[in-house]
Amino acid sequence: MSQYDVIIIGAGPGGYVSAIRCAQLGLKTAVVEGRETLGGTCLNVGCIPSKALLHASHQLHEAEHNFATMGLKVAAPKVDWKTMLGYKQDVIDGNTKGIEFLFKKNKIDWIKGWASIPAAGKVQVGDTTYDAKNIVIASGSEPSALPGVEVDEKTVVTSTGALALGSIPKSMIVIGAGVIGLELGSVYKRLGTEVTVVEFLDVITPGMDGEVQKTFQRMLKKQGLSFVMGAAVQKVEKGKGGNSVTYKLRKNDKEETISAEVVLVATGRRPFTEGLGLDKLGIDLTKRGQIATNGHYATNIPGIYAIGDAIEGPMLAHKAEDEGMAVAEILAGQKGHVNYDVIPGVIYTHPEVASVGKTEEQLKEEGRAYKVGKFSFMGNGRAKAVFAGDGFVKIIADAATDRVLGCHIIGPAAGDLIHEICVGMEFGAAAEDIARTCHAHPTFSEAVREAALACGDGPIHS
Ligand code: FAD
Ligand code: NAI
Numbered sequence: 001m002s003q004y005d006v007i008i009i010g011a012g013p014g015g016y017v018s019a020i021r022c023a024q025l026g027l028k029t030a031v032v033e034g035r036e037t038l039g040g041t042c043l044n045v046g047c048i049p050s051k052a053l054l055h056a057s058h059q060l061h062e063a064e065h066n067f068a069t070m071g072l073k074v075a076a077p078k079v080d081w082k083t084m085l086g087y088k089q090d091v092i093d094g095n096t097k098g099i100e101f102l103f104k105k106n107k108i109d110w111i112k113g114w115a116s117i118p119a120a121g122k123v124q125v126g127d128t129t130y131d132a133k134n135i136v137i138a139s140g141s142e143p144s145a146l147p148g149v150e151v152d153e154k155t156v157v158t159s160t161g162a163l164a165l166g167s168i169p170k171s172m173i174v175i176g177a178g179v180i181g182l183e184l185g186s187v188y189k190r191l192g193t194e195v196t197v198v199e200f201l202d203v204i205t206p207g208m209d210g211e212v213q214k215t216f217q218r219m220l221k222k223q224g225l226s227f228v229m230g231a232a233v234q235k236v237e238k239g240k241g242g243n244s245v246t247y248k249l250r251k252n253d254k255e256e257t258i259s260a261e262v263v264l265v266a267t268g269r270r271p272f273t274e275g276l277g278l279d280k281l282g283i284d285l286t287k288r289g290q291i292a293t294n295g296h297y298a299t300n301i302p303g304i305y306a307i308g309d310a311i312e313g314p315m316l317a318h319k320a321e322d323e324g325m326a327v328a329e330i331l332a333g334q335k336g337h338v339n340y341d342v343i344p345g346v347i348y349t350h351p352e353v354a355s356v357g358k359t360e361e362q363l364k365e366e367g368r369a370y371k372v373g374k375f376s377f378m379g380n381g382r383a384k385a386v387f388a389g390d391g392f393v394k395i396i397a398d399a400a401t402d403r404v405l406g407c408h409i410i411g412p413a414a415g416d417l418i419h420e421i422c423v424g425m426e427f428g429a430a431a432e433d434i435a436r437t438c439h440a441h442p443t444f445s446e447a448v449r450e451a452a453l454a455c456g457d458g459p460i461h462s
Contacts, residue, residue: 006331007029010031014309016031017324018307023107025328042317052088053187112125134303141269148234158265172185172261178268182225198233208355215392216410231250233245244258293307297326314345316345346415352413357396359396372394393408394408402431407421434448
């Protein structure tokens, strides 16, 4: 029997970051993880492996399309899929072992196995019961099931299967034009697969700025991805020639069927809370099955907290990490806090897409007066030098005060550029503050400054 200040269930970005912060703040901390390795969905079957494959396939694209223009003559590149998967696994291993090292360094106990909570203050793993003053549930999420679709993770796959296919398929149908569908669809398109994306709505990446959605879809089509929009998938059936997907077009109720070697189901994720014993404990859930928490990550049962994908809010690794730090600070008697108005979202396609804060659509709905400053990467010398002139930066500022309310970028290094705006928003910056900040030349970040200038007297290079 061991007594801990905190036991965290789950070693994903929420759980492992929380554990490190708890230990740094002097709390005796243990983490229970059922997987063989630390790091959760993100490091094992999510963010990290998908970025490794995005990187490798982008290098292939560069070699095929841009090397010759720059005077680099190489033989036609060939894909060795087994080696590419090996590289992806090495990247995963390096990262998960890194977390093990950090646990040892911070004297965090890793309890291996699946946890349940028999009562407040008690965590059971196998036959052992551990005592904890506080318990943090960071059990993450799993792919949502789609009625009429049976996943075998071989030819009808979720993202997990798509990251480890036996071979590169000739054709793939992606169900859902959200983040997973477009990132992994891009990977396979670049590797030579015919990719068709079937989406329920009339737009891709729901919730994103409308102008970005249109530009993004245009760029993806140019890259060779096909789209069937406004189509509700009814069923997936296995046949001799592959898998057939039947969908109903929402505009006329017409049913159509298309086939492909592999079907990727990417229609969202749901909280994973199986086996924890939440029912017996009487922990409140939201209507969508998330663990209900107050503003301080406390559930309705004293001493039990929850963070990350298992609670409401965007299912993002950095959101889970920030909540992990905040709950640790709260448990240590400090004032942990997450600013949900400034959580960036990034899609790691090529080009990248990044956003933070309000979209024009949201502001219109709220009836708020705003102004828009936009700048095309065509006017950015660095972007033109690296074949990345397609795309733009759009800053939205309050019409009266000039305060930055949101930013939407599609273009080179968008996922890094967005953080200038995040920091600015945290400090309550006006667009003019960004416009008056000297930006190094030649950098992509000059496009952000130009968009800020466009909120005032106008950009220089357009
Ligand atoms: P998780 O990472 O899901 O970790 C939860 C852990 O808890 C798991 O390891 C699980 O085994 C363990 N666990 C659950 N129940 C128990 C139990 N009872 N006992 C013991 N252990 C338990 N987000 C981004 O921000 N950027 C990205 O680029 C990105 N890419 C993604 C790509 C893909 C393909 C996917 C699927 C997701 C991606 N995400 C990305 C989302 C991101 O992975 C999640 O938001 C993040 O992992 C959530 O962290 P978490 O700690 O809440 O949960
Ligand atoms: P998602 O919610 O982003 O997209 C799902 C899409 O599927 C939506 O466009 C939806 O309209 C569509 N859809 C739903 N039912 C359908 C049906 N029956 N037929 C056709 N289309 C249908 O979910 P996704 O892509 O599965 O990602 C899950 C989570 O993982 C997201 O919340 C995301 O935040 C996270 N993630 C984040 C990444 C990043 O930050 N770069 C990368 C990958 C995942």
